[in-house]
Amino acid sequence: xxxxxxxxxxxxNEYIKEYTGRSLSACMQCGLCTAVCPMSRxxxxxxxxxxxxxxxxxxxxxxxxxxxxxxxxxxxxDRCPRDVAPGMVIETLRLLALRRGIEPRSYSEMxxxxxxxxxxxxxxxxxxxx
Amino acid sequence: xxSSHEGRFVTIYFNDEAFKVPEGxxxxxxxxxxxxxxxxxxxxxxxxxxxxxxxxxxxxxxKFRVGLACQTAVVDNMRISLIPYVPVVPPKIKxxxxxxxxxYVIALFPELTRCVSCNACSKxxxxxxxxxxxxxxxxxxxxxxxxxxxxxCISCGLCSxxxxxxxxxxxxxxxxxxxxxLFYTPKVKTIEHRxxxxxxxxxxxxxxxLASMKPDELRKIYDSYLKSGRLPEFLEVK
Amino acid sequence: MKTLLYYPGCSxxxxxxxxxxxxxxxxxxxxxxxxxxxxxxxxxGFSSITLLDHVKQxxxxxxxxxxxxxxxxxxxxxxxxxxxxxYNVLKRASTLQVNEPGVYRRVAEYLKxxxxxxxxxxxxxxxxxxxxxxxxxxKKLVKNSLKxxxxxxxYGCMLLRPKNVAIDNPENPLSIEKVLEVLGxxxxxxxxxxxxxxxxxxxxxxxxxxxxxxxxxxxxxxxxATIIATPCxxxxxxxxxxxxxxxxxxxxxxxxxxxxxxxxxxxINKLINLKINSK
Numbered sequence: 001x002x003x004x005x006x007x008x009x010x011x012x013n014e015y016i017k018e019y020t021g022r023s024l025s026a027c028m029q030c031g032l033c034t035a036v037c038p039m040s041r042x043x044x045x046x047x048x049x050x051x052x053x054x055x056x057x058x059x060x061x062x063x064x065x066x067x068x069x070x071x072x073x074x075x076x077x078d079r080c081p082r083d084v085a086p087g088m089v090i091e092t093l094r095l096l097a098l099r100r101g102i103e104p105r106s107y108s109e110m111x112x113x114x115x116x117x118x119x120x121x122x123x124x125x126x127x128x129x130x
Numbered sequence: 131x132x133s134s135h136e137g138r139f140v141t142i143y144f145n146d147e148a149f150k151v152p153e154g155x156x157x158x159x160x161x162x163x164x165x166x167x168x169x170x171x172x173x174x175x176x177x178x179x180x181x182x183x184x185x186x187x188x189x190x191x192x193k194f195r196v197g198l199a200c201q202t203a204v205v206d207n208m209r210i211s212l213i214p215y216v217p218v219v220p221p222k223i224k225x226x227x228x229x230x231x232x233x234y235v236i237a238l239f240p241e242l243t244r245c246v247s248c249n250a251c252s253k254x255x256x257x258x259x260x261x262x263x264x265x266x267x268x269x270x271x272x273x274x275x276x277x278x279x280x281x282x283c284i285s286c287g288l289c290s291x292x293x294x295x296x297x298x299x300x301x302x303x304x305x306x307x308x309x310x311x312l313f314y315t316p317k318v319k320t321i322e323h324r325x326x327x328x329x330x331x332x333x334x335x336x337x338x339x340l341a342s343m344k345p346d347e348l349r350k351i352y353d354s355y356l357k358s359g360r361l362p363e364f365l366e367v368k
Numbered sequence: 369m370k371t372l373l374y375y376p377g378c379s380x381x382x383x384x385x386x387x388x389x390x391x392x393x394x395x396x397x398x399x400x401x402x403x404x405x406x407x408x409x410x411x412x413g414f415s416s417i418t419l420l421d422h423v424k425q426x427x428x429x430x431x432x433x434x435x436x437x438x439x440x441x442x443x444x445x446x447x448x449x450x451x452x453x454x455y456n457v458l459k460r461a462s463t464l465q466v467n468e469p470g471v472y473r474r475v476a477e478y479l480k481x482x483x484x485x486x487x488x489x490x491x492x493x494x495x496x497x498x499x500x501x502x503x504x505x506x507k508k509l510v511k512n513s514l515k516x517x518x519x520x521x522x523y524g525c526m527l528l529r530p531k532n533v534a535i536d537n538p539e540n541p542l543s544i545e546k547v548l549e550v551l552g553x554x555x556x557x558x559x560x561x562x563x564x565x566x567x568x569x570x571x572x573x574x575x576x577x578x579x580x581x582x583x584x585x586x587x588x589x590x591x592x593a594t595i596i597a598t599p600c601x602x603x604x605x606x607x608x609x610x611x612x613x614x615x616x617x618x619x620x621x622x623x624x625x626x627x628x629x630x631x632x633x634x635x636i637n638k639l640i641n642l643k644i645n646s647k
Contacts, residue, residue, distance in 0.1 A: 019418040038564040042576050069576065072417050073564035074529035078538060091417050107240040110571040114233040118269065119379035119453060119602050121236065121243040122413035124568035126424065129244055232382055247409045247427040249482055269410045271381045294423070 003102050005061040012054050015096060020088040027051045033076035033086045039069045047076055047086040054089070061102075067094045068104040068128060098130025140206040151204055157184055158199040161210075171214030177201040180284030183256060186210045196288050198256050216287025218298040223305065230313035232271045239302050242268060244295035251289035251299060257282050261289045261299045268306065276303070277310035336365050371401045371444040373435050377454040378410055379601045387601070390628040391450055391495060397631065398505050400498075403442060405435050411457040417530075422475050428461035429475055432486040439490060447492050450624075452526035452600045455494040459533040462492055494527060496599050496623070497535045500543045503550050511632035513552030519626065520556040520593035521545050522584060522607070524600040525564050538562065544597065544623060551630040558591035560584045565606045581610040589616045599623045 007015070016024055033047040040046040043066035045053060050066055053059060061067070070090045077087045105128075112121065138153045144161060151160035158172060173181030182199035189207045199212065221238050228234070236242055242265055251261035259282060267276040285300040293299070327333070340348070351362055372395075380388050395402050409427040416424045439445050449455040465472045465488055476485035499506060521544035528538040536543045541562065545555035563584055566577030585607060588596050596611075596618055598604050607620040628634045 019420050021419055038566075038580055039576065041579075042573070069569075069573070071525075071564055071567045071569065072414060073525040073567075074417060075525075075562075075564070077417065078529055078531050088417050095416075095418060095421060105572055110240075112237050112240055112571070114229060114231060114237050115383075116233070116237060116571075117379050117383045117601065117605050118233070118236060118243065119377070119383075119413055119451070120568055120570055120605065121240055122269075122378060122410065123453065123602065124571050125240070125243040126412045126414045127568065128572070129241075243410075243413075245410065245427075246412065246423050247430050248423060252482075263407070266407070266409050269378050270376075270408070271378070 003062055003100060005097055005100055005102060006058060007061060007096070008058045009054070009056070012059060016054070016089055016092055019092040019095070020085050022083060022085050022088070024051060024055050024084065024089070026082040027055065027084045028082055030081065032079055032081065033084075036075045036079055037070075038073060038075070039071060042069045047090070051084060051086055051089065061093050061097050064093065066090065067097065070094070072127060094127070095130075098128075101130065103130060104128055140204055142204050143207070143209040145211070146209070153204065155204055156200055157186075157197070157202045157204055157210060158182060160204045161199070171199070171212050175200045178284055180286035181214065183213045183286040183288050184210050185213060185288070194253075196254050196256050198286070201256070213286075213288065213291065216291045218287065218290060218301050220301050228305075228309060228312065230273070230309050232268055232273055235268055235273070235302065235306060235309070238305065239298065241295060241297050242302065245269065245297060246295065248294060250292040250294065251297075254288040254292040256286060256288065257284060259283060261303075264303060264306075265297065265299070268302070273306050274310055274314055277307045280307065333367055336367055339364060370399055371403065371442055372446050372448045373439060373442065373444060374402045374404045375408055375411075375431065375435070375447050375449050375454055375458060376404060377449065377451040378413075380450050383605075384601050384622070387622050387624050388450065390624050390633055393633055394509075394624065394627060394631065395448075395498075397509050398498075398502050402448065403438070405431065405438060405447070407434060409434075411454045413453050413457070415457050415460045419471070422471065422478075425461055425464070425475055426479065428457050429465075429479060429486055430483060432458065432461060432465075432490060433479070433483040435490060436486050437484075445490050447490055448498065449492065449494050452494060452524060453602065455492060455535075456526040456533060459492040460530075462486075462488075462490055463533060494535055494599070496527065496543050496547070499547045499627075503546060506547065506627075506631075507550045509631040510551055512630055514548070514626070514630050515552045517553045517595060518556050518593050519548050519553045519595045519597050520558050520588035520591060521548060521561060521623075522588070522596050522598040522603060523562050524598060524603040525562070525567075526600065528562055544599065547623070547627070548597065551627065553626075553630075556588065556591045556593040558587045558593070560587040565603045567602060567606075570606055570609070577606050578610050578613075581606050582614055585611050585614045585618055585620070586616075589614065589618050594618060595626070596620045597623045597626045 013024055029048055029052060031048045034040045037047050045066045067090050072087060072091060074087050077085045139150045140153050141148055141150055142160060149164035151163050171182050173179035177198055177200060184197055184199045186195050186208050188205060245265050247262055247266060249262050255261060259280060264276040264279045280303040283300055283303050287300060289299045355361055392402060409430045412424055412427050435447055465486060479485050523541055528534045528541060531538060548555040560583060565584060566580045569576040596607060604622050611618055611620050
């Protein structure tokens, strides 16, 4: 079942205000977050561009790949000069998707065996399963 | 419908339909009194097979209550739902693959790592067990503790129903119990010794003799055993 | 006698028992009595970084409640963690209880049915912090100096971010380097020492971990290191998984493993005569 999750710009801004306590409009598009992000090269929409997208447009979250790539390393949160906390914004979008049953993959598609470190599974489950 | 029942009646709601039933009956008997026929969701009627879990609420209280239909007495104005089956798909396990390792259990059921220790499972257990403590014991690596905590699990599935992490508790506990039984429980030496004796044929002759006897011969031996407490010589095995 | 409550975490107990053993010997040699928290709950491996994910905090707060009770009996209010993820989760939980009473009240209300909610007073430390505070005593324990070994310290994410729980300056931490110096080794600085290795992507998109881990390893090699020492089990797993594919070769070890060699718990020869993998 294809689940779409299209949120309007207003809804997105409200959710993000609630879940991060910060405002998207503070972003000045300096690009620092993208520069420091260790995952940005694997994202379809890099952090600074994602913030801009959320500022100006309605978004179908189910189509974003970037939200499943972020590892919440929080480098962007610590370094953003305007305290926009892009990492928290990405995790908000991830939570909104997970809470509606959208997951990137199931356990059966992963190489899990008796030697898989538990920490690997626990951290994966905590971030990418809902 | 009035009857010769001298006790009081209470009202219970099943699927939101009201029924007047005698006080003091179990939910199962009360529903049968009301004309409901249990084609599923009924088993041993003794509180141990896990076939008849119920969810119910009482007036003036938001809490979800759980129980077994055969063990829970009716309460006035209780609203009941029967849960005859909670879906779980068991994994296919080969005996030769089973290892006494928490990693084996977690690889079979990776959803165990989703446990947030919310405790919804323990609130749902009609046996008063704590599935959360058992799951956390597995995550801690303590399979023996997990097996001990869930020995009385009747596989009713209510915990799995309430679990936000969608863990299949009774499948996990079954595997853990088997592992602990196979690898950690000490073997009974006297049983192993007796099995060895039987395989060596120590009892074969006596059994064959008995098997070949006629019923009235057997009865004579039995009556004499009852009187004297001793078996005839040809049946004594040293 | 210095007593500490100890929170192992799932990975240390199952996949890194030798690191745990070595850590316990090290702590005992430094004069600490370490007591494991009874019936600790899985921390969850990561905190939510949003403000409205209260249910994910429950495991950490259950552990803090139990630890609180034990701390009174044992007259200690410090919890030691070996795993940076567990450190991060427990530290952020204890900070939340202090800084966000409104949010904490919600979680505490929920937990009230089962346990007495945590009311503050515990401090959470990671082994690296403890070692930095015990540098002089650690120096006294060194039996085999690591002189001549050029070791790069890889921190990972969880000990340094977010800023308010960092054990050191997140831009240029030097804690592990101080420990390595005391052991006689030559610490090697390199620019990717706090760069995320890819964490859990090993299970889903392994190319991410392959790329990032390789980048970290190559950077350490370019800076002249022959060993990478890290305090994080997950980083250790990821870097060890991909280090054989880096041609120049480097040995990836847990920090406690390196210390164990220096203080004589492991044979020093095993460390000096390292086989550098080349493919």
